[in-house]
Amino acid sequence: MNKQKLILKFFQKDGQLKISNQAYRQTITSLFRWLIANDEIEKDITSQLLKLHPKKTARIISHESATVAGIEEISYLIKQFTKLSFKPLLKDCNAVKNKQAVAQIQGSSNEILAYGRTIINFLQRMSGIATQTNHLIKQTPSNIYLAATRKTPWGSLDKKAVTVGGGLTHRLNLSDGILIKDNHLKLISIQEALIKTFKLHHQLIEIEVKTQEELKQAISAFNQLKTDNYLGIMFDNFSAAEIKKTITQLNNHEVIYEASGGINESNLKEYCQSGVDIISLGSLTHSSRAADFSLEII
Numbered sequence: 001m002n003k004q005k006l007i008l009k010f011f012q013k014d015g016q017l018k019i020s021n022q023a024y025r026q027t028i029t030s031l032f033r034w035l036i037a038n039d040e041i042e043k044d045i046t047s048q049l050l051k052l053h054p055k056k057t058a059r060i061i062s063h064e065s066a067t068v069a070g071i072e073e074i075s076y077l078i079k080q081f082t083k084l085s086f087k088p089l090l091k092d093c094n095a096v097k098n099k100q101a102v103a104q105i106q107g108s109s110n111e112i113l114a115y116g117r118t119i120i121n122f123l124q125r126m127s128g129i130a131t132q133t134n135h136l137i138k139q140t141p142s143n144i145y146l147a148a149t150r151k152t153p154w155g156s157l158d159k160k161a162v163t164v165g166g167g168l169t170h171r172l173n174l175s176d177g178i179l180i181k182d183n184h185l186k187l188i189s190i191q192e193a194l195i196k197t198f199k200l201h202h203q204l205i206e207i208e209v210k211t212q213e214e215l216k217q218a219i220s221a222f223n224q225l226k227t228d229n230y231l232g233i234m235f236d237n238f239s240a241a242e243i244k245k246t247i248t249q250l251n252n253h254e255v256i257y258e259a260s261g262g263i264n265e266s267n268l269k270e271y272c273q274s275g276v277d278i279i280s281l282g283s284l285t286h287s288s289r290a291a292d293f294s295l296e297i298i
Contacts, residue, residue, distance in 0.1 A: 006230055007256060007277060010204040011147055013172050014163040017156055019076045027156050032077045032118065041114040048110075056109040056297050058116070060123065062096040063292040067134045069093075069164040070126035071103070073157070074119055082115055083107055092164050093130075102293065109297065116295040125154065126161040127291035133165025133284055136265060144272055144279060149260070151282035158285040170280060181208045182236065190214065191221045198225055204256070206232030215246065219255070230256065234280075237261035240270035247275035 017024050071092045078086040084107035096102055102123065105112055133146065140146055147168035152158035159169040171177045178200070180193050190207065197205050205222070209215045215233065222231045233255055235243050243259055258278040259271050271279050 003253070003256060003277065006204065007145060007168075010177060010230075010232075010256075011145065011168045011170055011278060012163070013169045013176065014160070016172065017160040017163065017169070019072055024156055024160075025076070028073050028077065029080065031154065031157065032081065032122070035118045035121070036081070036115065039118060041118075044110070044114050047113050052109045052113070054109055055107060056112060058105045058112050058295050058297045060102045060105070060120065061294050061296055062098065062100055062102055063294065064098050066096050066127050066291040067093065067130040067165055068096050068102060068123075068127050069130035069161045070123040073126070073160075074103075074122055077122075078105075078115070078119070082111055084111055084115065096127075105295075112295075112297065120293055120295050121290075122157075124290035124293050126157065126164070127293070129158055129161035129285060129288045130165035131291055132288040133162050133167045136268060136281070136284075137166040139265070139268060139272075140279070141272055144277065146284070147258075147278050147280040148284050149280050149282040152285040154285075162284055167284065168278065177204060177206070179206045179208065179234070182210055185214070190217045194218070194221045194225060197229060198227055201228055202230075204230045204232050206234055206256070206258070208234040208236050208260075210236050212246065219250070219252070230254075232256040232258060234258045234260050235276070240267065240274040243271070243274040243276060 019025055068090045069092050071088045071090065075086055075088060078084050084105055087104040089101050089103055090096055136146055145168050147170040148159050148162040149170060156172060159172060163169055171179060178197060184193060194205065207218045209218055218233065219231070235258065238259065247257055256278065257276040258280060259274060259276040260280040263271055263279055263281050264283055268279070
């Protein structure tokens with residue numbers, strides 16, 4: 001299997017982030033239920049006081065250019081939780097312009113107002129992440145992948161938004177792949193850790209390294225095993241120059257190289273020239289600005 005296919009097999013799990021997947025359905029349903037409970041939508045004292053009951057139409061409007069995400073999720077959730085009618089005017093991955101409508105909602109004005117903020121929060125957050133991901137993808141050569149990390153307040157939902165923007169999910173959760181990190185290596189040596197992976201077959205074993213010595217130990221120990229697994233190296237907080245020099249010296253094209261830690265738009269170009277296959281950015285999910293959407297009754 002060539003390296004590109006290996007990367008897509010182990011780092012891109014977008015197929016699991018669909019409404020047709022029961023686990024994903026349960027995840028977004030639980031989150032939505034928690035959000036509306038937190039908002040106490042049944043106790044909207046303002047709408048109750050004003051006795052707003054007529055059937056109305058509202059539109060979700062974008063106030064900037066963005067990449068739309070969250071349509072699949074909101075279409076499902078509105079159907080499951082409300083009596084509202086939801087009509088998407090755009091699809092996930094579509095570009096939306098300033099002042100353009102993303103979707104239309106019809107139903108009881110009380111229900112529109114009760115659920116409106118949560119609906120907008122979903123779409124704003126996912127579209128903001130997708131927009132930033134897509135923005136950075138356009139600055140990245142086609143042979144290098146951008147990936148999310150597990151620094152995700154909304155978990156799978158954030159990862160889905162990254163894929164809508166063109167990025168990789170990386171691991172969806174702790175059960176999704178072997179990644180031996182620095183804290184593991186404070187409890188066990190690299191050699192001992194890799195020996196324990198010997199019983200696995202045709203799996204990616206990724207090791208986070210912080211020093212050149214750890215890198216040498218990892219590659220040496222992996223090669224001694226003569227296993228049918230694949231090796232990934234995550235350079236944690238290495239400079240782009242250090243990574244480039246190291247990969248050139250190793251001259252090992254079978255290893256999947258990932259750069260992570262301290263990477264953002266200002267230094268992305270440097271890391272794109274370092275020789276890595278994947279660049280992972282926690283900022284995609286913990287720091288992307290929400291898209292500027294609003295709900296407007298018409």
